Amino acid sequence: MTKHRLWTTAELLKDGQTHRQIAAATAAGKLHPVIRGVYSVREPTDRMTLRALADQRKVPLTFTGTTAAFLYGLTTMQWPAQGRVPREAGRRGSSLLTVTAGQTLRRWTIDGFRVTSPVETAVCLADGGWDQQQLRNFLTREYSGAKGNDVLVEDLGALPPRLRATAADLLDGLVTGTASKLELRAVTRILRALDNVDVTVQVNVKVAGYRFDIVIPEADVLIEIDSFAFHGAGGEKVTEQTFLRDRWKGNTAVRSGWTLLRYADKCVDFAGSHMAEQVADTVTYNLTHRRTRRRRSPGELLATDGLVWEWHPLFRRA
Known part of the structure; x- marks a missing residue:
């Protein structure tokens, strides 16, 4: 019997043991109950118990709150564990697990455990009275590295509306990643302005074949954050083709x-509040006047609505 493996009763019976032998091995301390119907040949640890709880559910279990904090190394394990399952799944828990139902748009994996993203975990802990500086240090650590800000922007966009204001407070002035990220500053301000507005804020998403910085699909709103270097006339990163592609993309x-x-x-750096106010007002206006707007069907689009580099003479000549 493998030392580090968890065994179910069915697996032990299939391995040749009887119910009487299982009971005897348990009484002798050779087998240790982890949860009901699951055993280990060594003394169960907190992580072993969490593994058993996750493995025995028929639907994916994402650990949340203080349990996620434990798996991130922020605290000792506090029982019962906290977890989330999809809305359509049963929420039956136990003395070892409290289960809620809901959508988890972004999750991380730690040693095989599914957990809420660092920013969602931090927000939930902040609402529970945790020290904000400890949580800010945690966010700085988890979103470090060259792609730290890119990941943070995506995690922020997946937050439920009720969590956005607290997330913005925790991230205010925080240095993450290896450099300041323009999109992160923009998204943080926009999320704060959309506090309690039930929309999804997505980042770096393709619409009509083109990738846009920020997408709010429920309100049919696209947002582009343009740096002068990549979009301004005479910008060092602007070519005739990139300038042309940018115009047809918007059209x-x-x-x-x-x-x-x-x-x-x-505008993000020096008029960020005005930018966020305008975005929020556009979102609420579009949501309120939904029936007056209609997207074109594919049959109503022209050939020039396709990807510009597939038909424009300048690109075909290149």
Whole structure:
């Protein structure tokens, strides 16, 4: 019998043991109950118990709250564990597990355990009275590295509306990743402005074949954050092709029925509150006047609504 493996009663019976032998081995301390119907040949640890709880559910279990904090190494294990399952699944828990039902748009994996993202975990802990500086240190650690800000932007966009204001407070002035990220600053401000507005904030999503910085699909709103280097006339990263592609990209989105908002990098840094206010107002207006807007069907689009590099003479010549 493998030392580090968890064994169910059915597996032990299939291995040749009887119910009487299982009971005798348990009484002798050779087998240890982990949860009902699951055993280990060594003394169960907290992680072993969490593994048994997750493995015995028919649907994916994502650990949340203080249990996620334990798996991130922030605290000791506190029982019962906290977990979330999809809304359509049963919420039956036990003395060892409290289960809630809901959607988890972004999750991380730690040693094989599914957990809420660091920012969602931090927000839930903040609401539970945890020290904010400890949580800010945790966020700095988890979102370090070259792609730290990219991951944080995606995790932020997946937060439920009720968590956004607390997330913005925790991240205010926080240095994450290896450099300041323009999109992160923009998304943080927009999420704060959309507090309690039930919409999804997505980042780096394709619409009509083009990738946009921020997408709010329920309100048909697209947001582009344009740095001068990549979008301004004479910018060091601007070529004739990138300038041309940018224009047709915006036209296609608008013709397809989306509202497109564009802001310069300086607007995010020096007029961020005004930017966020305008975004929030556009979102609520579009949600309120939903019936007056209609997206074009595929049959109503022109050939020039396709990807510009597939038909434009400048690209075909290159």
